[in-house]
Each structure stands twice: as structure tokens, then as C-alpha cells.
Amino acid sequence: MVVPCYNEELVLDETSHRLKIKYTQLIEAGKISELSRVVYVNDGSKDLTWEKITEKHEADKMFSGINLSRNRGHQNALLAGLMTVKNLADCVISMDADLQDDIDTIDAMLDKFENEGFDVVYGVRDNRDTDTFFKRNTAGLFYKLMQALGSQSVPNHADFRLMSQRALDGLEQFQEVNLFLRGMVPMVGYKSTTVYYKRGERFAGESKYPLKKMISFAIDGITSTSATPMRLIFWTGFIVFVLSIVAGLYVFISHAIQGRTVLGWSSLMVAIIAFGGLNLLAIGIIGEYIGKIFLEVKQRPRFIIQDFIND
Ligand code: UDP
Ligand code: MG
DSSP: OOOEEEEEETTTTHEEEEEEHHHHHHHTTSSSSSOEEEEEEESSSSHHHHHHHHHHHHOOOOEEEESHHHHHHHHHHHHHHHHHHHHGGEEEOOOOOSOSTTHHHHHHHHHHHHHHHHHHEEEEEEEEETSHHHHHHHHHHHHHHHHHHHOOOSSSSEEEEEEEHHHHHHHHTOOSSOOOHHHHHHEEEEEEEEEEOOOOOOOOSSOSHHHHHHHHHHHEEEEEEEEOOHHHHHHHHHHHHHHHHHHHHHHHHIIIISSOOOOOOOHHHHHHHHHHHHHHHHHHEEEEEEEHHHHHTTTTOSSOOOEOOOO
């Protein structure tokens, strides 16, 4: 398993404790090898998360750790983990550190992988009662918007999923820097399925996704999986252009033929404001894509690993 951690010192004891119990059960039942590992990825935490991880590793080799050179965000941390362990396991499950993902769902995931031959198993929340009203609704809206914009279908899941080794090999070939794994994994293909689980409360600490990060995550999600917003600009521009021809004709006729003085200050102002707004909106959307291109062409590394402790 790969578990990204950013300032999670408060939850690591409990998470490790519960994972230990789960692994022990699964090993006894012969479902996983005793060489199975939990790999914590420390995403440049400011607290004692890395110290906690090394402590876990010292005490029990079931726990391994990857230390990133700095904070790179949830998606990059997760990818760093997945790419590091890719060739060390038949399958990898990714999970949040805060125990919001239900550990008992792992059995069902392994079953789908082992016995039914699925390469990707998504853990999908069948309720989000424990998330705040605000988060639930903004997230719902986001996935609807993604669908409406024609991004390939993104199951409404967090990053709780199982991937087989060959699915991870496929993922490795996606060299993009703007990561939105929920949109990338479906692009990898292979047989996939979903298992449902009840999303719990964060065990301790607070969400590492404040509103600002949520919005930027949503924009990343949309612009990295869909070009529809750009096309919308084109069509809006086109319609506005047609309307302006009609309006121009009207102005010309009322002025030259009917001899009336045309339109006053208010209509002018309305037009200026409306088109000013529209222009800014359009430029903003284009800027978003250009920003993405800018980041992609630089080909910067998506993560840098400082340490990898694993025995
Ligand atoms: N996380 C991370 N780097 C970051 C932010 C978050 O590795 O910059 C991890 C975090 O430790 C957790 C997971 O990503 O394991 C999901 O974050 P969180 O639970 O805070 O998000 P929420 O559940 O509130 O959406
Ligand atoms: Mg959480």
C-alpha cells in the first residue's frame, strides 16, 4: 500500500495500528504475502511525520517510508510512492493517511484483483455524510461539471484504489506534470470495477485541502482532462460575433435610413461592461491552458525522493 502523508503525525499511530491488524489477518488467511508493505510517503511535512515513519519502520519492517525532498502536493506524493514500489508488488493500493478510507474495503479490492481479474479497483464512497455539507455539495457539483464538459468518465472516488503492476506500468507512460490521477487512471484502461465503502471522519488533525487548494484542484482536474472550455470560448465568441453583425445592421439602418440618432450612454456602457467581462473570462480560460503548457514544456521532475527506507 502507498499512503501519502502531509503533517499527519497525529494519525500515523492509529493508521499503522489498524493496518497492522488488517495485514496480519490477510497474511494468516493466505491472501497476501508476508513481504507485503505499507509505504508511507512523507510529502515534505513540517511536523514530525518523517520521524514517526522512521520509528514505525524501525519497530516493524512491514512499514516502509519514502521521504520527498519537499512538499509537492497529494497527487505528486502519491505518484512518487506508486512509481517507487511499482516493481516490488503484484498490486498496490493507495489510501489516505487519515482513515477516511475504510480499511475493511481492502478485502473486497483484493478479491476483485485476485479472483476476478480486474487490474484497477476504485473505492467509491457510497455516502459522504461525514464530509461537511459544503464539501459534499461542491464535490458533487465538480463531478457533474466534469461529466458535462465531456472529460472521460471520472468515477466519483478519492484516491483509494487498487492498481495491478501492469496498470502502474501504463500509468508510468503518462509523463504529464499537472497530475490529476483520478482522470489519468481511467485513461490507462484495462478491466476496472468499483467497490463501495462508507467514508469515515478524519481520525485526527485537519483537512490538508483548504478551499484554495480545492478550487485549484478542481481547475486542474477540468483543464487537464478536457479541452471543452476552450471550445466554449470559440462558440461564445462566434455567437457574440453574429449578434454584433445584427446589431451593427440595426445601428446602420436607424442612423442612415431612418435618420434617428442611435443609442445612448447606458447601452454603450452595458455593452462595454458585458464584452469586457466576456473578454476577461475568455482570456482567463486561455491563460489557464497556456499556464499548463508552460508547466508541461519545462518537463520538471514531478517529485524528488530524498530517502527510501525499505527492508
Ligand atoms: N496530502 C499530501 N500532501 C499535501 C496535502 C495532502 O500528501 O500537500 C495527503 C494527506 O496527508 C492525506 C491525503 O493527502 O493522506 C488527503 O488529504 P486530506 O485528508 O487532508 O484531504 P481531504 O480528505 O480533506 O480531502
Ligand atoms: Mg481526508
